[in-house]
Amino acid sequence: MDNIRQATIDDLTRITEILIFNYRMNFYPIFKNDDYYFNELQVPKLIEQYKDIVNTIWVYDDGVVKGFIQVENREIKKLFVEPILQGNSIGGVLLKYAVKEHNANNLWALEKNTRAIHFYEKHRFHKTSERKLEEDTTEYLIRMVR
Numbered sequence: 766m767d768n769i770r771q772a773t774i775d776d777l778t779r780i781t782e783i784l785i786f787n788y789r790m791n792f793y794p795i796f797k798n799d800d801y802y803f804n805e806l807q808v809p810k811l812i813e814q815y816k817d818i819v820n821t822i823w824v825y826d827d828g829v830v831k832g833f834i835q836v837e838n839r840e841i842k843k844l845f846v847e848p849i850l851q852g853n854s855i856g857g858v859l860l861k862y863a864v865k866e867h868n869a870n871n872l873w874a875l876e877k878n879t880r881a882i883h884f885y886e887k888h889r890f891h892k893t894s895e896r897k898l899e900e901d902t903t904e905y906l907i908r909m910v911r
Contacts, residue, residue, distance in 0.1 A: 766862045772822035772833060779830040780822065781811035787845045795877050795904060823862065825855050834859040841872035860888050864911065873906040875899065885909050 772780060785806050793802045815822070818835065821842070825832040832846035832855045841863055846855045863869035872890065874881050882892065886909075895908035 766858065766865070768825050768827045769823050769859065769862045770826055772819050772824045774816060774819060776822075776824055776826075776830055776833075777812045777815050777819065778808060780824065780833050781808045781815060783830070783833060783845050783847050784811065784843070786848050790848055791878060791880075792875070795875070796902060823859070825859055831855050832859055834863050836863045836867045836869050839868050839870050841869050844872075856884060857888060860885075864888075870911045872909050873897070874909055876905040876907050882907075882909070 785808065788806060789802050796802075818837075821837050822833050822835045824830045825846070831850050832844075834844045835842040841860070844856060844859055844863075846853075846859075860869075872885065874885060876882075876896070886892075888911075890909040890911045893908045893910055896905045897908075898904070899906050
């Protein structure tokens with residue numbers, strides 16, 4: 766698919782920036798954990814973590830990396846688009862790529878992240894009755910399948 770390619774180590778700064786901005790905008794209001802979102806969640810720390818899994822990440826790159834998707838064993842682990850660019854079909858293109866090229870057919874979404882759930886439902890994923898606690902929290906994740 767146009768504009769989608771395998772991520773490289775050189776993309777990790779951009780990938781982690783996108784992840785951090787999205788985490789702060791979408792999850793901080795739910796979890797309100799200052800230490801995690803403003804101390805732990807830092808680009809250098811995440812780059813080190815993501816070096817080992819960069820081979821599971823694909824980026825949307827039209828000259829600038831604008832979003833990414835992580836897929837492992839047909840499961841979508843992460844899908845994020847630069848917040849200012851959301852609503853421009855980048856996430857949809859990444860999701861279609863993962864479904865077509867990697868047979869991605871399931872994911873876990875934060876139950877309170879209704880915006881993400883609506884996005885996945887729009888792309889033919891549906892909620893199941895499976896739920897699990899997000900690690901170290903009292904919030905639930907719900908399984909979605911295609």
